[in-house]
Amino acid sequence: MEFKVQTEEIELPSKGLLYPKESPLASGKIEMKYMTAKEEDILTNTNYIKKGIVLDKLMQSLIVSPIDYNELLIGDKNAIMIASRILGYGPNYSFEYGGETHEIDLSQIDAKPLDLELYSEEALNAKENKNEFMYKLPSSGHMVTFKFLTHKDEKLIDRELEGLKKINKDASPDMSTRLKYLITSINGDRETKTIREFVDKYLLARDAKALREYVKKIQPDVDLTFFPDGDGKRVNIPIGTSFFWPDTETGE
Numbered sequence: 432m433e434f435k436v437q438t439e440e441i442e443l444p445s446k447g448l449l450y451p452k453e454s455p456l457a458s459g460k461i462e463m464k465y466m467t468a469k470e471e472d473i474l475t476n477t478n479y480i481k482k483g484i485v486l487d488k489l490m491q492s493l494i495v496s497p498i499d500y501n502e503l504l505i506g507d508k509n510a511i512m513i514a515s516r517i518l519g520y521g522p523n524y525s526f527e528y529g530g531e532t533h534e535i536d537l538s539q540i541d542a543k544p545l546d547l548e549l550y551s552e553e554a555l556n557a558k559e560n561k562n563e564f565m566y567k568l569p570s571s572g573h574m575v576t577f578k579f580l581t582h583k584d585e586k587l588i589d590r591e592l593e594g595l596k597k598i599n600k601d602a603s604p605d606m607s608t609r610l611k612y613l614i615t616s617i618n619g620d621r622e623t624k625t626i627r628e629f630v631d632k633y634l635l636a637r638d639a640k641a642l643r644e645y646v647k648k649i650q651p652d653v654d655l656t657f658f659p660d661g662d663g664k665r666v667n668i669p670i671g672t673s674f675f676w677p678d679t680e681t682g683e
Contacts, residue, residue, distance in 0.1 A: 437465045438495055441514045443507040444544050444651035449562040449579060455498050457560055461511065462495040466519030466675075474675055487582070489675065490515055501583035504562070506543070506652030508582055513537055513653055516675055526669050528659050535657055535668070545651040563615055566645055568638040573629075575642070576616045579650050584612050607631065610639060613646065 440460050447459030455461075470492055479485035490508070491500050493515050503511070516524065522538035549564060562578045580588075588608055595604060610630050615621065617629045630639075656665035 436495075438462050439465075439514070439518060441511060442542075444510050444542050444653060445504055445507050445579075446545050446651070448545055448547075448550070448560055449504060449651075450502060450560055452560050454502060455496050456502060456507070461498065463493045463511070463514055463518060464495050466493065466515070470519065486512065486675075493518065501581065501586075503582045504579050504651070505581070505585065506579065506650050509655060510542065510653045512670075513540055513655075519675055524668075524674065526674075528666070528669065531659075533657065533659065541654040543650075543652045543654060546649060549649060564649070566642060568635070569641050570635050570638050571633075573638075574618055575614050577613050577642070577646060578615050579646070580609070580612060588612055606639070606643075610634070610642070613642075 440462055443456070443459050443461060445456075445459070447457045450456040470489055473479065473489050473492055474485060476485060476488070479488050487500070490511050494500070494511070516522075517537055522536050523534060524537050525532055525534045527533075563576050564578075565574065565576050567574050591608055592605060595608070607630050611627050614626050614630065617626055620626075655668050655670070657668055658664070659666055
């Protein structure tokens with residue numbers, strides 16, 4: 432008896448425009464299979480859970496397209512995570528927040544695709560597919576370029592933060608470390624040493640805040656927030672292993 436793997440094509444918020452042209456991700460779409468018993472084993476793998484890699488292992492198992500997972504932009508990875516949950520257990524997700532049970536339809540989550548106006552007409556016609564954008568810091572006037580972070584960047588950031596905390600357990604340089612990976616040049620200088628020195632010594636707090644807000648505003652992603660009480664204030668949707676399978680709560 433012959434069995435066929437069921438798959439779906441998922442559109443990426445980046446539209447593929449931020450990946451190298453030779454990358455399969457440049458198509459702006461990715462093929463994923465429906466969750467099986469194999470993926471349920473991944474979700475309950477205690478070693479993966481303790482290492483904090485269970486969701487990455489799950490998504491890597493579900494992706495059919497021959498991609499480099501490290502290349503994935505964080506916003507696209509979020510979209511794949513939502514698609515993974517829907518393909519596995521459907522769109523309805525119930526969770527506790529503020530002492531109350533909430534339920535949302537994940538299929539109705541808004542995507543925030545890449546704004547094509549960020550690209551020049553020449554760049555679009557040439558299909559440059561470049562993950563880099565310019566921003567003038569409002570207070571200092573310095574011109575920086577930055578990129579949207581990838582899964583590989585996130586791993587490097589986590590590794591660096593772990594190393595720094597071994598040296599000083601009270602240190603918490605999360606924001607400045609992320610900025611060192613986010614910024615790709617300062618006033619045209621692309622030297623890593625220059626960027627790190629600029630972030631540590633010369634980047635004004637108000638400029639850092641403005642840059643983070645601008646990146647968040649234009650970054651292709653999905654909206655992982657909800658209104659808990661109708662007062663207009665959005666909060667993050669709680670996501671963990673139970674996001675995929677409530678029974679995994681007992682495995683943690």
